[in-house]
Amino acid sequence: MTTRPMIELKDVQKYYGDYHALRGITADIRAGEFFSLLGPSGCGKTTLLRTIAGFEDITSGVVMIDGKDMEGVAANQRPTNMVFQSYAIFPHLTVEQNVAFGLRKDPRTKEEKAKAVDEALQMVGLKGFGKRAAHALSGGQRQRVALARALILKPKVLLLDEPLSALDKKMRENMQVELIRLQRQVGITFILVTHDQEEALVMSDRIAVMFDGEIAQLDDPETLYRLPKSRRVADFIGHMNFLPAKVVDEANGEIDVDVQGLGRCHINAKQAPGTNTGGEASIGFRPETLTILYEGQSASDRETTGSVEEVVYYGDMTYYDVKLDGVADPVRLSMRNVPGRPVLDRGTKTRVAWSPSALVLFR
Template identity: 50%
Template sequence: MTAETIIELSGVEKRFGTLTAVRDLDLELVKGEFFSLLGPSGCGKTTALRMIAGFQEPSSGTIRIDGEDVSTVPANRRPTNMVFQSYAIFPHLDVGDNVGFGLHRSGLSRKERRARVSEALELVELGGYERRRANQLSGGQQQRVALARALVMRPKVLLLDEPLSALDKNLREAMQLELRRLQQSIGITFVMVTHDQYEAMTMSDRIGVMFNGQLEQVDTPQTLYASPGTRSVANFIGGMNFLPARLHNEGGGTLDMEIAGFGAMAVGRNPNVADHGRNALVGIRPEQLEIAAHRPEGYDSTVQCRVADIAFYGESIHYFVEVDGVPETMTVAVPNYFHSVDFTRGATAWLGVQAASVIDLGRNRDNETQQGEKT
């Protein structure tokens, strides 16, 4: 990549007593990218963000921002600003004073500060709100004030700690697109922490997925979805049906496998998986499965199944089906258009799948399975 590095974490660890919150974190972020740290709660993503912000000092390792080692620089002297989860709007100040809080010692005149504040408020579409009190604002407006207050400082990196989690669903989706647009127009590097996979995928250029203090995979949303490197990642991003398989022949670009329930298939090799073995694991996304009343034609593998349960989601319908030879109930997602298939509980149906839709997940480790589901 030719782009400039803005943040570089190398070997960063954070230990709290006997607990290691973040272990051996290596990460390089590029100037102007929208990066998300994604993972379940307690995975260490917030600790990682707080170390970048300077609220926590790493137990070991170094943090560089724009080439400068800031590992021991306190938060008030770092070129980063943060949007807090609960926004942390100062209740004793009005909107203008909240946004202008950090400009106090900038050496700017009162007039210049006022201009910067109103410019920042325009940016988040709150122009003219200067004299409103914090308690007169809705959640979405507080979110914008927090954003303006951080952006007015013109940070090299903007840090966002679960910025949308306190908003209701519709507002959250609107803000996702708006934040993304804002980030592209101002070109500042955004680092966001979230546990919401959809949020991470819709907004980010790249996503780092964390489990148990460890960064498991860093990739674009498309790659993470198509070629997850571990079972945990595959499980956390999108829905996934896991199937045990036997690897017969690994040679060239494809792997010859005998997949539980679905029989022999030639599966494309996943570039993010290094370790293969005779005991293999594959995954099939729920929307990649075809379900039909009669044996569907033109698929690499077809198999009979029983519909155990149905969930109606509006835009799609999920069928939970049992297939002989497959240990776990499988999920099939069908878009809900007018001639959509319609099965009742207990009905018999057929599944069809293309070999290209089967994701190679490498060696099947039982212990890894448990780890992925515990979190």
């Protein structure tokens, strides 16, 4: 596809006094995609969202929305709407009045506006709540009002600032599904700020992982998970094991590495997505890429041996910390619990299957 991106960020810099909050953000956000800004608190993700919304001036760089430079365009003139972390529901108004707030200057008739409000409320599942006082709503309901209030204006981009962080776990999971449904239904570009990696993985088409005011990696969830470009990204998203490694040879798109505890193996050059930064190389792999071999099973690829140091039972899964032979620190691996397959005890000697294709090289 060669259509123009909905949002183009070019070398966006933001200083608060001496504090460098955004250090040259460059990214394109496609029309109609569900895009997430993921990172720990203080990484600049909320600042970036607020510069797109127009609440913060940028120190230098360009923010374009739908092909238009936003320099000097105030928040109230931008084709974006925001769902605030606190939802910012006007407490002195009813649900209806809240949703209709942005329609004040709309030239449509009263009846048409009322109809639009009803539709918006129906869309977020709050049909019949119109006359309620806003301050009497529950957290989840406020969230829905905030969504309806923003979506009724048919913005080109909907900005969501940690919208689910105030909800409990169950409610959060429901709202995740609902937000995805809503986004598909309206087809608007959604930009979500979150510090919850699981939420980002579940919901997004693409994710920008941010650290210290920079985008560390921008990819779709699967690539981000399977091929993180740095150990920091790998660590932030899920769990990753690291083992010291040496690059022995590199030729024809193949890399020959010697991994402590696993031995020599060949990996594809694509399995080293990070740029060369020097320093010691290491090999990373996710817990689920290692498998414990029970009696009579054999590895489809490679295998090694070790002993179980710690067992953490999770119901559907069991996590094992296994000390591989020849490695000082234990690695974590996860096994799905299946009937007839016993959970191992601590101290058990075991064989472990692994595959070079699941490794990631950091160097």
